[in-house]
Each structure stands twice: as structure tokens, then as C-alpha cells.
Amino acid sequence: MDGMKTAVKEVIVVGGGIIGMLTTRFLHQAGLDVMLVDQGQLGSESTWAGGGILSPLYPWHYHPAITTLSQYGQQHYRALCQQIKTETDIDPQWLPSGLVFTDDTDLAAARAWADRCGANLQHLADSQALHACEPQLAEDFHSGLFLPDVAQMRNPRIADALRTSLRLLPITLAEFTRVTRLASNDGRITGVYLGDELFHANKVILAGGAWTGQFPEMQAVNVNIRPVMGQMILVRGARDLLKRIVLHEGRYLIPRKDGRILCGSTLEMNGFDKRTTPEVAQDLLETACRVVPALQGLPILNHWSGLRPGSPDGVPYIGEHPDITGLYVNAGHYRYGVTMGLASAQMLADMIIGKTPLIDPTPYRLNAERTPTAEWV
Numbered sequence: 001m002d003g004m005k006t007a008v009k010e011v012i013v014v015g016g017g018i019i020g021m022l023t024t025r026f027l028h029q030a031g032l033d034v035m036l037v038d039q040g041q042l043g044s045e046s047t048w049a050g051g052g053i054l055s056p057l058y059p060w061h062y063h064p065a066i067t068t069l070s071q072y073g074q075q076h077y078r079a080l081c082q083q084i085k086t087e088t089d090i091d092p093q094w095l096p097s098g099l100v101f102t103d104d105t106d107l108a109a110a111r112a113w114a115d116r117c118g119a120n121l122q123h124l125a126d127s128q129a130l131h132a133c134e135p136q137l138a139e140d141f142h143s144g145l146f147l148p149d150v151a152q153m154r155n156p157r158i159a160d161a162l163r164t165s166l167r168l169l170p171i172t173l174a175e176f177t178r179v180t181r182l183a184s185n186d187g188r189i190t191g192v193y194l195g196d197e198l199f200h201a202n203k204v205i206l207a208g209g210a211w212t213g214q215f216p217e218m219q220a221v222n223v224n225i226r227p228v229m230g231q232m233i234l235v236r237g238a239r240d241l242l243k244r245i246v247l248h249e250g251r252y253l254i255p256r257k258d259g260r261i262l263c264g265s266t267l268e269m270n271g272f273d274k275r276t277t278p279e280v281a282q283d284l285l286e287t288a289c290r291v292v293p294a295l296q297g298l299p300i301l302n303h304w305s306g307l308r309p310g311s312p313d314g315v316p317y318i319g320e321h322p323d324i325t326g327l328y329v330n331a332g333h334y335r336y337g338v339t340m341g342l343a344s345a346q347m348l349a350d351m352i353i354g355k356t357p358l359i360d361p362t363p364y365r366l367n368a369e370r371t372p373t374a375e376w377v
């Protein structure tokens, strides 16, 4: 640790979930001297816990700013996964499973959205079309929608691959080390405190997921991020039992490459309490078996929860603090931080190195107008 604090870092990134790890990767690639700090192991919180669907669940329900970041991820994750696999020999299992919806009540809104953003949407107008798309669906579903281009990644694997790739680079990584407060002087960031020790940096990026809103500097400018817990179960399944990611009334089933099936999830606001409950596991299993009867009798292999970094409308905060020069935020991605993470990390890295960001940053600014969704209030 002594060696770490002697020199002034160009950038310290606080929080090593997918957002912090990707941001660090891009800044290092641009030639900056970066340090990444996490209070636990890199990638072990929401990034580990999530489903890895590379799309919003009902994309037409969301702010266009979410669509823009998501589409970038959909186009570029495959290449990133290939690159990281080459670097680390860990396969994040990017898989183009497609996303099938078990009804078509949203057809008009979905078509309008698909026309606007050029997405490939298929209407599965009758039972035959629906079951040809996903043969394992229960017989009482008679029509649906299909997004064939939606892919997934396996969260623990992308977390492991990114962590391993960073460890192979000459980057200072401080795991199991908490940033207790920020240091600034005369409206400019000067560093972070790890415990009582000050580490100097010209720029600091807060990428602390659900914990980001706890820094007083965030509260001062209404960066409103709070934890929203999601519970998930993993069922044994069998290889090729389920072909598609299936979405039914807000809940989903995700078939992994080895046949295991993830079933999620809940939206629970209990602060930072991540305890799971057996009732929720049972409820998730019952929903899954109703949707895919072949799952009946299969054992639950694992049950866990994660804390999503909730924000009022799900649009992440990406940009510089309006009152503290050199302090940046990349957080609040709520339900879709994996999907949006690649574009947000690239966008913030571009801002920091002085390149025109690939996406207009206006809607993501810390002081941009945000209209809370019904889910949030």
C-alpha cells in the first residue's frame, strides 16, 4: 500500500463492478495511470449477481437514453468477450439466445419502438409460431413477441474475466479496501481516503454501484441512487432444454450454455440488507414451472441476491460533478448496468481523455432533469 500512495495518480476509480472495471480498462488503454479500489473483490456485487441479459426487459417502456446505451452494448459485447477470452482464457459465454415474450399485448408499442430504433422484432401471432420459437413454453400461451438479436453473458464469468484481465495489466488494484471519503480543495478533487490515509489523484470516478449515493458530495447535488434488491434462483435444467430467454409478466428464465436455468427476479427496497428468503425462492420456482412445465421437480442449485444501483428513471449518472472539478460519476444503471455498461464506460473514458464521446452525454449529466418512474416512487 505504501508504494501506491507515493505518486499522484492521474485517475482513481472507486468501485470495481462492471462499470468501474470497464472504465479502468479503457482509461488504461488510453495511456492513463489508473488505480482501481473496491471494498470487496472486484466484480463480486451486483455485477456477479445479475442475469446478464443484454437488453432492457421491455425495451419500449424505457427512456431513449437507455435504448442508446443498450444498443451500443448489443453491438459491441461480442467482440469484447472474444478479446477478453483471448487475454485470460476465461469465456464470458456471450450467447445469442434471443428474447421471447409470452404474450403480444404490447405489440403496437413494441412495433413503434422497433421502427424507431431499427430493432428486429417478430410477432409470434399464434400458438404454432410461439412454440416453434420456444418449444418448452406451456401450452396455455397462444401468441408472443420475439427479439432474436438479444444476447446474454454469464455474470460470474464476465466478472472473473474482467478481473483477471485487469490483474494482468500494470494497473494498481486495491481490493478489500474501502474509500471512506473524498478529498477536495477549493472546488477541485485532490484524492480519496482509504481509511485515514489520503491517496492523491487529479481525477476521481465514483463507480460504486448502489453505494455511490452515500458520498455526501452526491447528496449535495441530488444524485439519487439507492439499492434495489433482486433475488434469483438457479435450477439444474439440462443442456438445450430451453433455447430462448423467456419473459413472462416481468419475470424471466435464462438458459445458460451448460443447461442451467436462472429464474428471476424481485424488486425489493430493504436498504443494504441482502438477505434472501425461502418464500421468494419457492415463488420464483413456481412461476418458472408454470411458464416451462418441464422444470417441475428439478432442484434449485443456488439462491442469491444482489443490490441494483437504482436511479429515478433508470438513466445512469455519467459525467462531472457540477461543483467539484475532476470528480466524475458513472453509476445508477439500475436494472441494466451490464447492458449499458460498455457504452457508459467508453463514454466517460472519452470525456476524461478529452475525446468527443461516442454518445451525446447530455441526458446522463448529474444535474439533468429526471422524471421518476412509478416503480421508483
Ligand SMILES: Cc1cc2nc3c(=O)[nH]c(=O)nc-3n(C[C@H](O)[C@H](O)[C@H](O)COP(=O)(O)OP(=O)(O)OC[C@H]3O[C@@H](n4cnc5c(N)ncnc54)[C@H](O)[C@@H]3O)c2cc1C
Pocket: 014, 015, 016, 017, 018, 019, 020, 037, 038, 039, 040, 041, 042, 043, 044, 045, 046, 047, 048, 049, 050, 051, 052, 053, 054, 055, 177, 178, 179, 180, 207, 208, 209, 210, 211, 212, 229, 230, 231, 232, 264, 265, 305, 306, 307, 308, 309, 330, 331, 332, 333, 334, 335, 336, 337, 338, 339, 340
Ligand atoms: C438480480 C439481478 C438481476 C440483474 N439482471 C440484469 C440483466 O439481466 N441485465 C443487465 O444489464 N443488468 C442486470 N442487473 C443489473 C446489473 O447487474 C447492475 O446494474 C450492474 O451490475 C451495476 O454495476 P456497477 O458496477 O455499477 O455496480 P456493482 O457491480 O454493485 O459494483 C459496485 C462496486 O463498488 C464497490 N464499492 C462501493 N462503495 C465503495 C467504496 N466506498 N469503496 C470501495 N468500493 C466501493 C462495491 O464493493 C462493488 O464491487 C441485475 C441485477 C440484479 C441484482
